[in-house]
Amino acid sequence: MSFxxxxxxxxxxxxxxxxxxxxxxxxxxxxxxxxxxxVNGTGSGNYAEGATVNITADTxxxxxxxxxxxxxxxxSFxxxxxxxxxxxxxxxxxxxxxxxxxxxxxxxxxxxVNGTGSGDYAEGATVNITADTxxxxxxxxxxxxxxxxSFxxxxxxxxxxxxxxxxxxxxxxxxxxxxxxxxxxxVNAPKIVDLILTKAGVPSNFTVGKGKDKQSINFTKExxxxxxxxxxxxxxxxxxxxxxxxEVNGVQLEVMNPEYWEAILAYLNKLIDDNPWCGLxxxxxxxxxxxxxxxxx
Numbered sequence: 001m002s003f004x005x006x007x008x009x010x011x012x013x014x015x016x017x018x019x020x021x022x023x024x025x026x027x028x029x030x031x032x033x034x035x036x037x038x039v040n041g042t043g044s045g046n047y048a049e050g051a052t053v054n055i056t057a058d059t060x061x062x063x064x065x066x067x068x069x070x071x072x073x074x075x076s077f078x079x080x081x082x083x084x085x086x087x088x089x090x091x092x093x094x095x096x097x098x099x100x101x102x103x104x105x106x107x108x109x110x111x112x113v114n115g116t117g118s119g120d121y122a123e124g125a126t127v128n129i130t131a132d133t134x135x136x137x138x139x140x141x142x143x144x145x146x147x148x149x150s151f152x153x154x155x156x157x158x159x160x161x162x163x164x165x166x167x168x169x170x171x172x173x174x175x176x177x178x179x180x181x182x183x184x185x186x187v188n189a190p191k192i193v194d195l196i197l198t199k200a201g202v203p204s205n206f207t208v209g210k211g212k213d214k215q216s217i218n219f220t221k222e223x224x225x226x227x228x229x230x231x232x233x234x235x236x237x238x239x240x241x242x243x244x245x246x247e248v249n250g251v252q253l254e255v256m257n258p259e260y261w262e263a264i265l266a267y268l269n270k271l272i273d274d275n276p277w278c279g280l281x282x283x284x285x286x287x288x289x290x291x292x293x294x295x296x297x
Contacts, residue, residue: 040098057098114172131172235263261287
């Protein structure tokens with residue numbers, strides 16, 4: 001026997017010459033599905049609640065790279081930071097979006113020899129560099145490099161340059177320290193004694209005590225007694241000359257001998273050692289101090 005339409009819940013058939021039993025059968029309803037929209041990627045479609053939805057971001061535009069997946073529909077991604085990931089479908093429509101960010105700039109290494117500022121920099125960045133403290137007896141000279149960069153001021157210990165699209169090594173160089181030598185006109189021993197004592201606030205004829213207990217040191221007289229001539233003073237068993245000859249700009253000049261001044265200073269301090277009753281501190285006004293005073297207006 002044949003049904004007019006076996007797939008219709010209401011149908012008919014022609015009765016044969018025998019008993020007939022017919023049965024209506026049933027099947028599961030198709031699952032309810034909800035739409036998924038993938039912006040900037042693949043995986044859009046209709047999915048049932050609980051289904052695993054696999055999504056993949058499109059290739060990033062020029063100058064960009066994948067950042068993360070975002071959605072306003074409350075789903076949780078297996079890994080939002082992966083360009084290919086998944087989520088479990090809820091009982092609602094879902095829209096997910098692949099987002100992108102700028103690629104990190106390409107950087108190049110800077111190596112600073114004898115200074116600070118080493119690191120990685122992008123092309124066009126301003127690189128600030130500072131030279132280390134100069135070694136003893138040296139002073140900063142200039143910055144050098146073989147990598148073609150131009151310094152804002154190569155003669156300054158702290159300067160900068162604009163980063164090119166390549167690795168750069170820069171070096172701080174040093175030179176012997178410039179020293180200024182001052183030459184003073186000759187000064188006789190009594191005048192030197194007077195200058196040293198005046199700076200210390202001590203009279204030439206230093207006296208302490210009263211009456212019979214009075215004791216004194218005449219520093220000028222003591223120096224005169226220690227001189228081997230009108231100009232030379234004795235120190236460590238040898239005469240020290242008052243003057244010496246130097247060449248300045250091609251001209252020979254007779255100037256003060258620094259050792260002469262220092263010998264007088266040392267002898268005055270020896271007098272303090274030899275006369276501890278005096279209670280004086282050592283004299284300190286040196287030849288360099290004298291020259292410095294001469295340069296002060």
